[in-house]
Amino acid sequence: MSLNEQMEMTGEGTRPHSRAAKRCLWGGLRQQWRLLGLFEISPQHEFYDLTCMMKEGLQAAVQNTIDNPPPDELSEEDFEMEVTQIHESFRMETFAGPVFAWLRRSLGMSERDYQQSLATTQGCYLQFISNSKSKADFFLTNDKRFFLKTQNKREVKFLLSNLKIYLEHLERYPHSLLVKFLGVHRIKIPRQRKKYFIVMQSVFFPDERIEARYDIKGCEISRWTNPAPEGSQVIVVLKDLNFEGKQITLEQQRPWLIRQMEIDTAFLQRLNVLDYSLLLAHQPLHRDERAMGLSFASVIMRTTKSVNPGCSPAHSSHASVPGAVLEEESTLLVAQVDRATARCRVMETYHEDGLRQDPADGEASVTDPGLRELLAQNRRLLPSTKNPLHVIDGRELRYFVGIIDIFTVYGFRKKLEHLWKRLRYPGQSFSTISPPAYAQRICQWVQGHSQ
Structure with missing residues (x-):
């Protein structure tokens, strides 16, 4: 089925029973795939039309930055820029395009490579079914290099309003563990709700040999996940209680990790956010590595x-890397x-x-x-590998480390939730606490689980 044919299914004249049949077919497959964690979005998938639009929209959006490279020095207009591109069955808006193009360049990414990963016709996007309570949908490019995550309007506004100080933090601490946001977009489909999504660098890349993945918040309530059966190919992201009794063995690099956690969580405390996660994974180091x-x-x-x-840009008179x-x-x-x-x-x-x-x-x-x-700036000797900013080599294991989900603000509703959980879980630790306490606790977790 062609891309245009897939897009026509969302437009005027679509037969109701075709959608129902598609949902029914997907419903049956979903039960089979629910535990797999990661699988291809084929034409029968409920998100196939959406991801086709994402691909087409991102192809054009990145081409725009290829044709109009970002300046060496960003202006206020660059942060406020919104570009709308009209496609056959939808419109896609790109927010602060020059800013994110500047950041991608500063991270050593070629726009052509970025475009190829996001918009290649050689493979489907992958859906990741997480055990997160979030209502967001998670997609991976076929090469697993970039994450695409749907966000609500409030989260997008929060990111864009703090984009300047986010970049300032990456400039000041170029080896930061914060996830690297690479683009913010919105798709408008006639007679449907607007869909916001962000593009991020995947912390777990490359993942071919990863043995275990963890999502750490430094607390105990709802922080256990049943592991996959031994020998299974199921991808399960484990949690804090699954890591008990284990250690991150870094030796000489442990002080760097602890210091960088303190730096990054202090920044998040400044943003008044909580409930972010420390992603952690590991794989064995081969002897030759x-x-x-x-x-x-x-x-x-x-x-x-x-x-x-x-x-560095060819004609830049200053350092381009944060x-x-x-x-x-x-x-x-x-x-x-x-x-x-x-x-x-x-x-x-x-x-x-x-x-x-x-x-x-x-x-x-x-x-x-x-x-x-x-x-x-707390620099370290980066490993000679892909995705070096999120990779730390110990003596026996290679660790993948990054901080994600930085959009939860400690407002009135979260303060009420904190009071309720204090009554509901006396003497136990839970995720909804003040940003200073949250930052201190997750740093203490790293100190207590590293050597």
């Missing part, structure tokens, strides 16, 4: 990625390998004007204020 991480060539490549993970440094201020991450323990120690050094080092004790002190600011 562990050895590669210590090789000289790998350290050089990782150093380059850590200092400048994106691709928090990236100019060449004359560049940081060099030097690795020292202890061959007896196979451990790698990384030290940061700078040009002579900014660093004073005493050869006797090996201690280095930064005297330049700008370089002190770079140290405050």
